[in-house]
Amino acid sequence: MSDAPILEVRNVTRKFGGLIAVNNLSFSVRRNSIHGLIGPNGAGKTTTFSLISGYYKPTSGQILYDGQDVSGMRTSHLARRGLIRTFQGTTLFQEFSVLDNVRVGCHRSAGASFIARITGGDAPVERAAEKKAREILELFDLAALADEPTSSLPHGHQRALGMAVALAADPAVILLDEPFTGMNPEETRRMMEHVRRIRDEHDMTIMLVEHDMQAVMGLCERITVMNFGQLLMEGTPQEIANDPRVIEAYLGRDDDAA
Numbered sequence: 001m002s003d004a005p006i007l008e009v010r011n012v013t014r015k016f017g018g019l020i021a022v023n024n025l026s027f028s029v030r031r032n033s034i035h036g037l038i039g040p041n042g043a044g045k046t047t048t049f050s051l052i053s054g055y056y057k058p059t060s061g062q063i064l065y066d067g068q069d070v071s072g073m074r075t076s077h078l079a080r081r082g083l084i085r086t087f088q089g090t091t092l093f094q095e096f097s098v099l100d101n102v103r104v105g106c107h108r109s110a111g112a113s114f115i116a117r118i119t120g121g122d123a124p125v126e127r128a129a130e131k132k133a134r135e136i137l138e139l140f141d142l143a144a145l146a147d148e149p150t151s152s153l154p155h156g157h158q159r160a161l162g163m164a165v166a167l168a169a170d171p172a173v174i175l176l177d178e179p180f181t182g183m184n185p186e187e188t189r190r191m192m193e194h195v196r197r198i199r200d201e202h203d204m205t206i207m208l209v210e211h212d213m214q215a216v217m218g219l220c221e222r223i224t225v226m227n228f229g230q231l232l233m234e235g236t237p238q239e240i241a242n243d244p245r246v247i248e249a250y251l252g253r254d255d256d257a258a
């Protein structure tokens with residue numbers, strides 16, 4: 001396996017009018033790692049995710065994915081190349097069954113049109129998609145709920161299903177946007193297990209933005225800390241937890257929720 005980073009953010013700046021949301025930011029993400037991006041409210045984490053996943057173009061700087069400059073490449077192109085982002089809010093089809101949501105995700109990996117994804121393709125393709133979807137549901141402990149309407153699922157299961165849909169597209173990298181938000185401790189524990197398992201079993205790289213420090217510290221091997229749009233530091237959970245600059249960044253502000 002190559003030692004080259006799977007993702008590299010190089011001197012990236014993103015301005016919104018006069019506001020500099022991300023300021024000359026550089027960091028890299030190791031292949032097959034679980035990498036956290038943290039920082040107080042307004043630090044620029046979500047904007048950084050949006051830059052990496054193609055929702056925003058950098059004002060300046062470069063983003064490299066698997067060694068290639070993908071700065072400003074469209075989200076759909078990046079997804080087809082294996083870089084997938086999940087959102088804080090759920091983007092599931094609530095009226096579909098649990099299984100159908102994952103089936104739609106399977107078709108996405110084949111580059112099918114939206115209509116083909118909904119209506120399905122020919123029979124063998126459809127059978128393969130269903131088999132794969134059921135295997136993925138198994139992985140997320142959702143197999144028993146396959147035929148339930150998605151709207152009937154509790155929050156923790158909906159978040160797990162969101163990740164199952166992302167996995168259905170065969171990504172190399174998943175960017176998880178606050179995967180533990182609104183979860184109780186048991187749901188968080190299970191979700192952490194899912195994240196570990198998909199990394200281990202699917203040879204995947206996971207990057208996450210998250211305010212739940214216990215989860216971040218327990219899950220991530222490397223953590224990048226941002227403050228005021230800039231890189232504050234990067235290190236192991238232990239290095240981060242003991243660094244006075246990080247403590248100051250969090251404690252020195254009244255408005256942070258982390």
Ligand SMILES: Nc1ncnc2c1ncn2[C@@H]1O[C@H](COP(=O)(O)OP(=O)(O)OP(=O)(O)O)[C@@H](O)[C@H]1O
Nearest residue numbers: 016019020021039040041042043044045046047048
């Ligand atoms: N589309 C936008 N237009 C204008 N300003 C924006 C936009 N998106 C973000 N910002 C600003 O950029 C800064 C960084 O915001 P961002 O959402 O990236 O921070 P964050 O670290 O994700 O915060 P939080 O933890 O609260 O989600 C903030 O000052 C925010 O108000």
